[in-house]
Amino acid sequence: MTESETPLKTTPLDGLHRALGARMVPFAGYAMPVQYKDGILAEHLHTRAACGLFDVSHMGRIELFGEERARALETLVPGDILSLALGRQRYTQFTAESGGIRDDLMVANLGDRLSLVVNAGCKDEDLAHLRAGLPKSVRIEPLFERALLALQGPKAAAVMARFAPAAGGLPFMGAAEMTVLDAPAVVSRSGYTGEDGFEISLPAAIAADFAQRLLREPEVKPIGLGARDSLRLEAGLCLYGHDIDLTTTPIEAGLAWSIAKRRREAGGFPGDAVVRRQLAEGASRRLVGIKPDGRAPAREGTEIRAPGGAVLGRVTSGGFGPTVNGPIAMGYVAAASAKPGTALELMVRGKALPAAVVALPFVPKRYAA
Amino acid sequence: MSLRFTKDHEWIKREGNLATIGISEHAQGQLGDVVFVELPEVGRVLKQGEAAAVVESVKAASDVYAPVSGKVVEVNPAVVADPALVNRAAQGDGWFFRLELSQPAELDGLMDAGAYAAFAKGE
Numbered sequence: 436m437t438e439s440e441t442p443l444k445t446t447p448l449d450g451l452h453r454a455l456g457a458r459m460v461p462f463a464g465y466a467m468p469v470q471y472k473d474g475i476l477a478e479h480l481h482t483r484a485a486c487g488l489f490d491v492s493h494m495g496r497i498e499l500f501g502e503e504r505a506r507a508l509e510t511l512v513p514g515d516i517l518s519l520a521l522g523r524q525r526y527t528q529f530t531a532e533s534g535g536i537r538d539d540l541m542v543a544n545l546g547d548r549l550s551l552v553v554n555a556g557c558k559d560e561d562l563a564h565l566r567a568g569l570p571k572s573v574r575i576e577p578l579f580e581r582a583l584l585a586l587q588g589p590k591a592a593a594v595m596a597r598f599a600p601a602a603g604g605l606p607f608m609g610a611a612e613m614t615v616l617d618a619p620a621v622v623s624r625s626g627y628t629g630e631d632g633f634e635i636s637l638p639a640a641i642a643a644d645f646a647q648r649l650l651r652e653p654e655v656k657p658i659g660l661g662a663r664d665s666l667r668l669e670a671g672l673c674l675y676g677h678d679i680d681l682t683t684t685p686i687e688a689g690l691a692w693s694i695a696k697r698r699r700e701a702g703g704f705p706g707d708a709v710v711r712r713q714l715a716e717g718a719s720r721r722l723v724g725i726k727p728d729g730r731a732p733a734r735e736g737t738e739i740r741a742p743g744g745a746v747l748g749r750v751t752s753g754g755f756g757p758t759v760n761g762p763i764a765m766g767y768v769a770a771a772s773a774k775p776g777t778a779l780e781l782m783v784r785g786k787a788l789p790a791a792v793v794a795l796p797f798v799p800k801r802y803a804a
Numbered sequence: 805m806s807l808r809f810t811k812d813h814e815w816i817k818r819e820g821n822l823a824t825i826g827i828s829e830h831a832q833g834q835l836g837d838v839v840f841v842e843l844p845e846v847g848r849v850l851k852q853g854e855a856a857a858v859v860e861s862v863k864a865a866s867d868v869y870a871p872v873s874g875k876v877v878e879v880n881p882a883v884v885a886d887p888a889l890v891n892r893a894a895q896g897d898g899w900f901f902r903l904e905l906s907q908p909a910e911l912d913g914l915m916d917a918g919a920y921a922a923f924a925k926g927e
Contacts, residue, residue, distance in 0.1 A: 475862040476837035661836070661863050730840050732860055755839040755862045762840070784842075784858065 446492035447582045447639035448646055455650075455657055463555035465493040468659040475661035479757040482628055482666055483798075486588035487658035488649050494583055495558030496621075496636050497565065499549040500574040507569045508542065508549060513685060513704045515695035519544045524610040524623050526693050528685055529553075529564060534709030535681035536688070537564065539673065543610035543623055550610065550621055552583070552634070554675045582642030587632030587666075589801065590654040595622075595633050598648065602633055607802040616641050616648075627663060629670025629800045668763060669756045671724060671795030677735060678722060678751040678765055686713035687767065688722045689795070720748060721773035724795040725764040731783055732762040733790070738782040739766050742789075747772050747779065756797055763797050764790075807895065808871070808911055809920035815895055816871040818911060824899050825871060827859060830924040832894040835861040838887040843879040843901055850874060850903065852910050857900050859890065872910040874903030 443466040452459060457468030468490065470478060481487055499508060505516045514527025524543035528536045538557035543550040553561045558579065565575050586595055595602040601613040602622050610623035618641050626632040637645060649655050664674070673679045679688045684706070691714060698704065699714055727733055737750040753764030764781070772779070775794045780787040807815045813831035817824045832838065840860040850856050850870035857868035879901045883889050890898040905911075915923060 469863070470836060474836050476839075479862075665862055731842065732840060732865070734865060755860070757862065 444493075446490055447642040448490045448492065451643050451646055452490065452657075457657070457659060460660070462660060463493055465555065467493060468657070470659040470661045471657050473656065475659070475665065476757050478656065478658045478662035479665050481656050482588045482658055482662060483630060483758050484588070485656075486586060486590040486594055486652075486654040487628075487662070488646060488655050489585040489587065489658050489663055490582075490646070491585050491634070492582045492639075492642070493555035495553045495555065495561065496578040496581060496583065497551045497553065497558075497562060498576045498578060499551065499565075499569070500547070500576065501572045503570060504549050504573050505544075507573045509698070510703060511564065511568050511705065512540075512542070513694045513698050513707070513710060514542065515698055516542060516549070518695070518697075521546050522609055522611050524608045524625060528679075528690065528693070529561060530685065530704055530706040530710070531681055532705050533681065534684040534706035534713070536675070536679045536683060536685060537561070537681065539675055539679060541623070541625065543621070545610065545612060545621065550636075556676060578636070580639055581636050582639050584635045584637070584642065584646060584649075585626050585632060586635065586649060586655070587626045587628040587658075588630050588654075591630070591632040592803065594649065594652050594654055597652070598645070605633075606804060607631075616645055624803055627670075627672055628666040629672070629796060629798055630666075631801060631803045665754060665757055668752050668754060668765065669758055669796065669798040670800060671765070671797060673722070673765075674752055683722070683767070684710060684713060684718065686710055687718040687720055717770055719770055720767045721770055722751070722765055722767055723773050724775075724793040724797060725750065725753075725766055725779060725781070725790050726793045726797075727762045727764065727781060728789040728791070730762065731788055733764050733781040733783050733788065737764070737766070739768055740780040740782060740787065741772060742778050742780055743787075750781065758798050765795070768792065807917060808914035809917070809923075810869065810871045810914055811923065812869050813924070814868060814871045816911070816914065818905070818908070821905050821908070822877065823872065823874065823903050823905055823911075825856075825868075825901055825903065826899040827868060827890065827894055828920070828924070829894045832891050832898075835859065835864075835866065837862050838890040841883045841887050841890065841900070843884060844876045846876050846879060848876045849906075850876065852907065868900060870903065871914060872903065872905060873907045874905045876901050877904045878902040
């Protein structure tokens with residue numbers, strides 16, 4: 436279906452984005468701000484220097500209730516959900532029988548329920564997958580109408596403390612319910628930038644008011660999807676549909692850290708045989724960081740070759756890193772070429788540009804303790 | 805002669821048998837922060853409409869086409885060293901390359917500033 440046939444959905448902040456002079460683009464069926472007046476470069480650098488506010492209401496939050504919720508969710512994800520402590524959040528993936536990734540998600544234990552945050556482009560399929568895969572005893576509640584804001588950057592904690600003092604007590608990957616503007620919110624200390632920060636789920640009716648209050652704080656500027664992408668790429672974080680998808684496994688994507696020992700040994704998730712075999716024998720290809728030698732960015736789809744020779748794979752995310760102040764990329768290469776320091780060639784506009792495998796992230800992460 | 809414009813958002817300014825080429829103010833605004841520019845080699849012979857240069861913003865890469873036919877006689881190293889110059893002065897110091905015209909009549913088919921402004925607005 437084309438865009439003209441399906442009107443774009445809007446988030447609760449749509450009017451605010453337009454009032455702020457955002458350039459709106461279609462993304463995952465939503466009209467979303469790709470940038471505001473300052474532009475991607477300034478927005479990116481402001482987030483790393485101070486604090487940026489992102490509207491990520493297009494993403495989907497889903498809550499799971501019922502005594503068997505953790506055990507049941509483990510049948511769909513390789514993450515350790517049973518040991519997830521109250522008030523903690525964990526990153527995992529919905530895997531397929533092939534070992535591929537249906538979506539990646541965050542799971543938080545809020546005491547009486549699990550709270551999932553999934554990708555915008557996958558949320559309807561994820562909901563159907565949960566309904567098909569979880570027993571009747573687990574109640575599944577989609578909260579797709581709620582707003583989700585991300586406040587990211589070294590000043591995020593100081594700003595957030597002015598509105599929700601309890602947020603400052605959250606450790607990295609902590610999550611809790613708390614009151615924001617007299618409304619019930621779920622706040623986690625997490626994000627997609629490599630910086631300290633928070634993700635705040637709150638009722639749509641108060642979202643624009645809260646966003647405007649945050650934007651009145653001197654440290655805070657609105658940040659669009661363009662800078663969100665360059666920030667996450669510098670942080671070496673995977674983007675679903677690009678760096679990971681149904682054709683890539685968590686092991687190939689370098690996400691083995693998200694699969695605890697108990698789950699590796701016992702399996703019990705879709706694709707467990709493939710994942711366990713790759714853990715034991717090594718995957719034939721790996722997602723790596725790539726630093727082009729020159730100034731030319733290598734975009735998604737760029738062919739990666741061994742110097743003067745064989746095709747090793749393709750770039751899955753690539754562009755310009757404003758903090759790195761140069762081109763950066765991620766892509767899959769044959770396992771033998773995945774070691775940092777390995778020389779590569781990137782085929783950009785018919786020319787072989789020298790590059791090298793580098794350790795991720797490109798910019799050191801600066802999360803809270 | 806005043807500036808002429810193409811539907812691909814290049815501008816061209818003729819001075820005798822030479823012409824200077826860059827991207828329009830409108831185009832730089834649409835692209836956003838320019839972070840990389842690749843220019844043609846001096847001496848290269850270009851046909852009208854041929855991809856001649858590349859301009860990349862944080863988000864995307866775009867081709868810059870030759871508005872008319874000719875031979876590249878000079879390129880602007882300043883936009884390679886400082887790509888943001890394209891944002892600051894797209895229709896001035898942020899020029900891309902100069903051509904020695906081989907088909908000057910091709911210029912007659914390009915838009916003047918008024919026609920281009922209307923075209924860009926309607927896009």
